[in-house]
Amino acid sequence: MQESGSGNNTKKLILKASMELFSELGYKAASVRKIASKVGIRESALYNHFTNKEEIFTAVAATLFATPTSAKQSELSIAERAKGGKKFLFSFIVGYKLMTFDAKNERLFRILMIELLQNKTIRDSFKSEFHNNNIKMLSEAFFVMMQEDLIRSGDPKLMAMEFLSPLFYLRLQVTLMKVDGEPTTALSTQFEKHLEFFWESVAI
Amino acid sequence: MQESGSGNNTKKLILKASMELFSELGYKAASVRKIASKVGIRESALYNHFTNKEEIFTAVAATLFATPTSAKQSELSIAERAKGGKKFLFSFIVGYKLMTFDAKNERLFRILMIELLQNKTIRDSFKSEFHNNNIKMLSEAFFVMMQEDLIRSGDPKLMAMEFLSPLFYLRLQVTLMKVDGEPTTALSTQFEKHLEFFWESVAI
DNA sequence: TATAGATATGAACAACTGTTCATATAAGAA
DNA sequence: TTCTTATATGAACAGTTGTTCATATCTATA
Incomplete structure (x- = not known):
């Protein structure tokens, strides 16, 4: 692990940042780069945790409805x-x-x-x-x-x-x-x- | 006037096409090019009738609430x-x-x-x-x-x-x-x- | 018929989009 | 220590975005 992510919870940080950005900007405007930037990593690193943007959104939605x-x-x-x-x-x-x-x-x-x-x-x-x-x-x-x-x-x-x-x-x-x-x-x-x-x- | 537009009602055609696309895709995804394409003109021609995309949307909204x-x-x-x-x-x-x-x-x-x-x-x-x-x-x-x-x-x-x-x-x-x-x-x-x-x- | 004004075009712009890739770095297991 | 696995990076991709511009074409008026 590099900097930023304190351990194995990068995925959680991504979900947190995503939820905030999705709610502020909506799906389209909450870009992969903005999410990554908010987490403190590059956009390419996101794809180690999720296969695509849609999957991030689905995961966020799942936690919401839980x-x-x-x-x-x-x-x-x-x-x-x-x-x-x-x-x-x-x-x-x-x-x-x-x-x-x-x-x-x-x-x-x-x-x-x-x-x-x-x-x-x-x-x-x-x-x-x-x-x-x-x-x-x-x-x-x-x-x-x-x-x-x-x-x-x-x-x-x-x-x-x-x-x-x-x-x-x-x-x-x-x-x-x-x-x-x-x-x-x-x-x-x-x-x-x-x-x-x-x-x-x-x-x- | 070239083809497509039957007279001086290009503006109305733009509003019609915009409304359909906005309602189908939302503001962000209803791009200027898609709107122009639906009307049958190039995107640059839109700017003869509206100063920007926001103005198109506002105009559509106005007709809706009317x-x-x-x-x-x-x-x-x-x-x-x-x-x-x-x-x-x-x-x-x-x-x-x-x-x-x-x-x-x-x-x-x-x-x-x-x-x-x-x-x-x-x-x-x-x-x-x-x-x-x-x-x-x-x-x-x-x-x-x-x-x-x-x-x-x-x-x-x-x-x-x-x-x-x-x-x-x-x-x-x-x-x-x-x-x-x-x-x-x-x-x-x-x-x-x-x-x-x-x-x-x-x-x- | 000549001219002016409105409206069209296509090319270009800078910025942004989602995604991929080879590569580098870190941590844990052998 | 060495090897594997996970996660990071930066560059690149092919599209798309909103907007601008010089230029062309049409219509109506003089």
Whole structure:
């Protein structure tokens, strides 16, 4: 090993630098040379760790989606926790809000949105991990709440969509504001307001 | 004038070709040469109509956002039409659905999403035209509906957000499906289901 | 018909792209 | 120490990028 890389973690450094550059510039503009330069090596050295640029990006995307969506906070099953009704939804909101305002996850979301319409790998990840997991989890929760007569009956999946969509939209707004360095305090309280509105809509 | 361009509308042809390429490839990959080639001229000829690539993109974006959001369908004011309650919301949904599944507007949405996090001009347009107009319009409508005792009282802007977010999320999903050539029939009925759910949530 | 203005062309530019290659250097195993 | 393996380097490649320029050609006006 030469300088720069402190050991065998050059690969990790590449992933770190790549994630930052991809999120800042997007796939195309985050060139192999810029990535290498950020790591402190030449671009040719990158090819000892990855076969091509696409593989770097796929690896970055994989680490991004590996982040748990705030699912396993406790040992209790979703069905069990869902019996808490509004309490469960509140904890979900708190987790989602934390993700939205966390700098690292903010980058995640940026790069996701940037590549969503250009990269099929990202699209597939979004559909399975990001979207379906949340919808599936919430659907299960709403199904339980219906059985427990906490909320009015209906299609659990539809309710999951209705609950999640405004959160997603808020997250997009927050991300857009932060990109331009605008304050997001006004949006901060919107998350709880959404919960209030939603619960008033479905609670029995 | 040489061949290709049938008259003085080369500028329009450039905008048309640009829009298609921008939406397919994004800003970076839609090169000046590709645009020129699509029009049927050399890249140097483009510079007789636009000073640089950025100006082409800005012009495209301007024409995109110039499309009315289905606001002025009739001569009646929003306040007047809002008295229709669910009927008004249904007409909004129909308009939004039409936009979502219209090929041209689909492209609009794609390019918008692609550049949303990379281009400040687009971001500003999104915030003012795309977002605020809809929210403002819907807020006014919900305010009227509250006065008419058609819906429960609350923050009209919050309701507008709750009503619009799922539509936006659906639109994004449809766009993603179409990009990969997947069928969108399953999502098609979701628009009306959202209206049913929402109206049941707020109607008195 | 002569002239002016708009619009076309092709060549060139400097910079950047992803990738490959022969080669050098370092660390660990024999 | 010697040999192997991993990782670094710098140069080179063939394309592509946005932009400029002198020059040619078309159209409309005088």
